[in-house]
Amino acid sequence: MPGTEHDHDDPKRFTQEECFNVVWNHRLLFSTNTLETDNHVLADAIRGGDGDSSQHGMIAVIDAGVANTNPGLVSALEDYVKAHRVSLPELRSVHITPGGELAKNDPKVVEEILTLINEHRICRRSTVLVIGGGAVLDSAGYASAIAHRGVRMVRMPTTVLSQADSGVGVKNGINRFGKKNFTGTFTPPNAVVCDTELLKTLDQSEWITGFSEVVKIALLRDAGLFEGMEADAARIRGRDLSTAMRYITESARLHLEHITRGGDPFELDEARPLDYGHWSAHKLEQMTDFELRHGDAVSIGIALDSLYAGMIGVESEDSVGRTIALLEDLGLPIHHPAMRDGKNLLEGLQEFREHLGGKLTITLVTEPGSSIEVNEIDTKTMMRAIEELSSRT
Ligand SMILES: NC(=O)c1ccc[n+]([C@@H]2O[C@H](COP(=O)([O-])OP(=O)(O)OC[C@H]3O[C@@H](n4cnc5c(N)ncnc54)[C@H](O)[C@@H]3O)[C@@H](O)[C@H]2O)c1
Ligand SMILES: [Zn+2]
Secondary structure, three states, rough: EEEEEEOOOOOOOOOEOOOOOOOOOOOOEEEOOOOOOOOOHHHHHHHHHHHHHHEEEEEEEEEEHHHHHOOOOHHHHHHHHHHHOOOEEEEEEEEEEEEOOOHHHOOHHHHHHHHHHHHHOOOOOOOEEEEOOOHHHHHHHHHHHHHHHHOOEEEEOHHHHHHHHHHHHOOOOOOEEOOEEEEEEOOOOOOOEHHHHHHHHHHHHHHHHHHHHHHHHHHHHOOHHHHHHHHHHHHHHHHOHHHHHHHHHHHHHHHHHHHHHHHOOOOOOOOOHHHHHHHHHHHHEEEEEEEEEHHHHHHHHHHHHHHHHHHHHOOOOOHHHHHHHHHHHHOOOOOOOOHHOOHHHHHHHHHHHHHHOOOOOOOEEEEEEEEEEEOOOOOOOOOHHHHHHOOOO
């Protein structure tokens, strides 16, 4: 409890405890054609409301997957910064970095960004603009968070998953010792700018994979959103952009709301509802040497925990059936050959507990829109769920 305690018998003993808050402003902006010079969204986001960042420098880190499929992107960014030079910091360097999980598995990626931050004298009021998928946002976000104990960072997520979920979050990190997100920090970005147009160059499997996180948040928070996805699954799969954006923006909004109003932005509690389906997802990613996409692994993880919850009577048969049907209708996987090593997969429970700290806390959905936390998993039943899912064709 805050306050001061004196030991009257021993004046050398003294305890003081204080409590303090740090206020963060979390800005999420969706727009289209953000690099057209008459669009001010990105310029406003970079400038921010926190002082004189425009007087300082900026470097851009761009996911190679985005740069390669959008050949005009770098020059469009340079032109944009020139056109807004009165309000924007000077763009000192543009760095293209490998996309995908390699960005989190190869420690050189973070080292290179730290080197650039040093060489281009990026100070705590200067900005690192990161354009890319969740993996590049995580690794460049980590480099930005540890350089000078935190330089300004503006994210431009370019995948469905990162616009709907990860880009909005306050976490960053890289994989170490073969474990997901072993090294990282909780550091909110200064702003998140999502450009719908950038999603057009994703290939089909990268497009659909991110919707597993949308299914996740709908199952946890919003039965109506889940029903909408059931009705619109074919349109989402068929890349009807205006339909899909309704779900992506709603997912982003729900994630933002959870972080900013849920009372536990830096995940100090044992319960981590946003990690529904993730204990097995993270383990499967590791078991497949990260060849399995995070979004696909989450889809399998949701199917598995739903089947398990049905088996122990926590989730109704109808809800389990609808969940698995929606994942399949979207074209998402519900099993993977690596699951045949069920014993190894179950070790993911312990690793998940270690990563979170405290006692094992797993979120299970009871029906779309509501969930509970459990502190025990019956491993025999979970093994049965693993075997049943693996045997599906
Ligand atoms: N920090 C968090 O809170 C959080 C939450 C969820 C997931 N994640 C992490 O996010 C990562 C997955 O991110 P992801 O699903 O965005 O995929 P990704 O970052 O792994 O990217 C997948 C591929 O798409 C390419 N790509 C990205 N944008 C593109 C575009 N617009 N056009 C063409 N190609 C493009 C990339 O180069 C890469 O090859 C995982 O590492 C996961 O752990 C982090
Ligand atoms: Zn996830």
